[in-house]
Amino acid sequence: MTANSQIPPPPWQRLPDRQARRRREPISQEAIVSAAVRLLDREGLAALSMRRLAEELGTGAASLYWHVGSKDGLLDLVLDQVIGEGQVPDPDPARWREQLKDVARAQRRASLRHPYIVRISIGRIPMGPNALRYSERVLAILRAGGLPPRLAVQGYLLLIATVNGFTIDETGVTDGAPAGTGDSAGPDSAGPGDPASAQDAANMARDYIASLPRDLFPTMTGLADEFAFADADERFEMLIDIFVDGLARRAAANAAT
Amino acid sequence: MTANSQIPPPPWQRLPDRQARRRREPISQEAIVSAAVRLLDREGLAALSMRRLAEELGTGAASLYWHVGSKDGLLDLVLDQVIGEGQVPDPDPARWREQLKDVARAQRRASLRHPYIVRISIGRIPMGPNALRYSERVLAILRAGGLPPRLAVQGYLLLIATVNGFTIDETGVTDGAPAGTGDSAGPDSAGPGDPASAQDAANMARDYIASLPRDLFPTMTGLADEFAFADADERFEMLIDIFVDGLARRAAANAAT
DNA sequence: GCCCATGATAGAACACTGTTCGACAAGCGA
DNA sequence: TCGCTTGTCGAACAGTGTTCTATCATGGGC
Incomplete structure (x- = not known):
């Protein structure tokens, strides 16, 4: 000093x-x-x-x-640092559902950019300074959208959990390094979790399911082709559509009561 | 010799x-x-x-x-064994939404009975014999409910991911043993993840949030009390309500198209 | 200008982990 | 009785997180 x-x-x-x-x-x-x-x-x-x-x-x-x-303490700090990368827009009451979807999309992108982060976040309640600022801004969007207190908080927490549940599958097939053995092979050379190998895995699942005995698995064998649908972006849009729609419905029901 | x-x-x-x-x-x-x-x-x-x-x-x-x-192979077998405990009812077309909720509730109960299972399932695609039988029966319910092929398969997969996302938080505060150091202290003696300590943690979170500066965190400080709401059962019901409602809405929209 | 407390750095060791290797034993068909 | 397959397992390897301890550098007080 x-x-x-x-x-x-x-x-x-x-x-x-x-x-x-x-x-x-x-x-x-x-x-x-x-x-x-x-x-x-x-x-x-x-x-x-x-x-x-x-x-x-x-x-x-x-x-x-x-x-x-400790290593645990280090991971706490890593988690908060990555959360700090996120940007949340100012609330726009008329567009709260689309804004909430954007938050979910941004969280997924962060989880793909740092594929380890969702695994680190397990069993860790993010309460670092960056996490607090982040929560404040997301909750502001939900409140501006007219959600009552309980639904705002629970909707926020459940959305995080839902997105995590999705990205765990997306990033979790293995925990290997991205692409290659350490040399600069570029970030898009068929590591685990990239679209190409995900499609391969989905095709293998489809073929295996289609090969099952039809009498024991009548429903699954009939749906085998659908298991080859692995467009992660579209699957994710489907998920947050379902979630935000359900949340908005419940908000409307609550408001009526 | x-x-x-x-x-x-x-x-x-x-x-x-x-x-x-x-x-x-x-x-x-x-x-x-x-x-x-x-x-x-x-x-x-x-x-x-x-x-x-x-x-x-x-x-x-x-x-x-x-x-x-390998240990990994062992965990594959453990996962399939636990999945085999699940019972799925025969499809009843009129009640498919309630049946799907029951499936979700059963999955959550299994994850609470074996708190390690959700962590084991990360990065593992359940394809053992028990998992196949289980999937067959759940998909039969969704198809009986009138969902088109794609929505049935994706709805099933996304439901699993959603429930996992929830139970990870519920079981994941620590990965310790249930209750005590190994002696027969009974299964209800304040291990991590049980309702009592979860409520304690939620109260601590509420107090901390309430103590934040109001000018920087206007929304959160106003919602602090809601962070003390930790009734896991009710939170879970809220989640599957939101999800199944959203899924049914999307199914209806699809059918109209 | 010296000297010591304090902040900071690491080498070595401890108790673990998953996994592999190679020596060994039991059952069995020829 | 031989040989071979199936199974068992002690010992070792390379790695982990963590702690203990000794050492160093530096800044403030005398």
Whole structure:
């Protein structure tokens, strides 16, 4: 808090061999969280170990514990950081249903951009600063739409759970790294969870179901072709249509009572 | 390879208790799966390790691999076994919405009876014999209700995902064992995920939210009391009401088209 | 200008995990 | 009786999260 901290040091004065050790970043909590997110984005949830992360930061595993307490604490911070990426529009009462769908779509996109996040969020109640700001803005939309208090809060919580239930399936076939063994193979080279391999899996399911004995599985064999329908975007639109429609109906019924 | 191996050991020298070991069950795949389910029910997901399970069966960890291939393979079998507990009624076209809700309620009850199952099911497409029989019967209900093929299949899959999204929150606060450290403390002694501690957590959330600055969080502070509403049964009924209503609406719209 | 408390860094170790390897034993057909 | 298949399992490997402890650097007080 002295005046010294305001004065930037001259660029030629490199103080001791700090550079060698701390060359990347002075290993603050934020630096650790950012590095963790980068590592997770790059190599997936299974690749995140304390040793690996420390190596990434040019330090030792035990040092991280001074800043984040435990791996669980680190994941709490990672979750809040990713939630902080989300943008929620100002409420427009006439368009609350479409705005709510947009929120759901944005949540799904975030879960696809960081496929590990939905698994991290299991068993974690997001209460970090970013999560609070996010909730405030979504709830403002629902209240502006005229939903009564209970339905607004429960509708918000249930929507999150519903979207998570969907994206778990979408991102969860394996927990592998995105595409390849670590080289820069590009983000679209047939990793697990991408549309192409999802379609392959759906085709395999269809063929298997179609091959079942018709007398034991009359309904399923008749519906086999539908199991090949794996357009995730359309499936998701179907889900939030069903949910928001049902929610609006219940809101109308509540208002009438 | 010496002659020593030919000499029978004296009868009083009982080398490991072969009899005592294999008396339970001759360690078949089914015996392993049953023991795994028992262990999971008793001590939770975190307690299931191959060594621990082998000990439970009076054998060595490596032996299990002969029957189940890997821990992942074992979990596949556990999932199918639990799905096999479910009972689905014969279709009654006039009551398809109520029947579908019953299916959802039964799935939730199974997830509460085996709190680990929803976490196991992540990233696993249930295609075992029991899962197939189960799907056949649920789809029969939806088809009897008049839903077109696509809406029947997608409605079924989305319902499962929705219920999973809900029960993940319900069972997922921690992954601890049910009640106590292993002694017979009874199944209702304030483990994580039971109604009492859920209500406590909800009260804490309400108090925290109510304490936030009103100018930054006008909506949330006004809704703080609603965050104390943690009646899981009622929340679940709300969810399946919303979902089934929305599904029925979409079915009616489809039929009109 | 020195000196020590304090913030920060890590090496080493602990108790685990899933999995594999290879040696071993029992049952059985030839 | 031989050989072979089926099954068992102790030991080891590479990895995990976490803790203990020793060490270092630095800033404030004397």
